[in-house]
Amino acid sequence: MYTETYQNLHRQQKALEVLETLLAEEFAELRERKPESITAIEFSIHELMRQIANERTALKNTMGGQRLADVLQILADEEQAELNGLLKRIDALEKRCSRQASMNAELALALHDQSQSLLSHLQNQIQPRNHATYGKTGAYTQSRPEAVLIHGRL
Structure with missing residues (x-):
């Protein structure tokens, strides 16, 4: 019982050390804004988390549902x-690992918000303006600010 428990906990400790390294690497990649390498690291993190969960389930099954403290x-x-x-x-x-994951999530959300606001700004800049002008009948013309590919009447 002791040997199996010790080996399982030792594997969990080593897995968490690797997880800490991966999270630090992800943070560095987020700061350098390299989405391709971040994706690869994310897959590794998810696989490692799955393995840690399997180790914990195996430990629980080994103990027959008893608590480790007991x-x-x-x-x-x-x-x-x-x-x-x-x-x-x-x-x-x-x-x-939890603190590092929180920092990673916060940085990722900040970068997302920054990209989203930049995209909104660019879209507002290229959208045609509504210019109120007089038409040939002497009234304001109605213009459509949205882009249209086909314009016709029935």
Whole structure:
């Protein structure tokens, strides 16, 4: 029981270390605005998250649905200390990954908002203006500000 639990937690710790590295790399790519490499990193992050979830499910199944804290009570003091140390490192890694993911999401949303406002500005600039002018009958002409490909009457 101890060996399987230790190996599973160790794999989770190493996976979270890789996740932290990938998130830092994603942040760097976001800052440099390289969408192609960000997409590749995102796929890697999603696959790694799937593997971590599978590890946690396997650990839960190994313990027969019991909580890890309850299982730790059965083990020897040395084994408990070692597993508690692993759990503390995993917890610290999860918190750092969470903070980095929040920063990545915030930067991605800021870049999206900036791109969206730039696109709206460009669309407003190329859209024809509504100029109120007199027509041949002496009244204001009605113009259509939207672009039209075909203009005709029935």
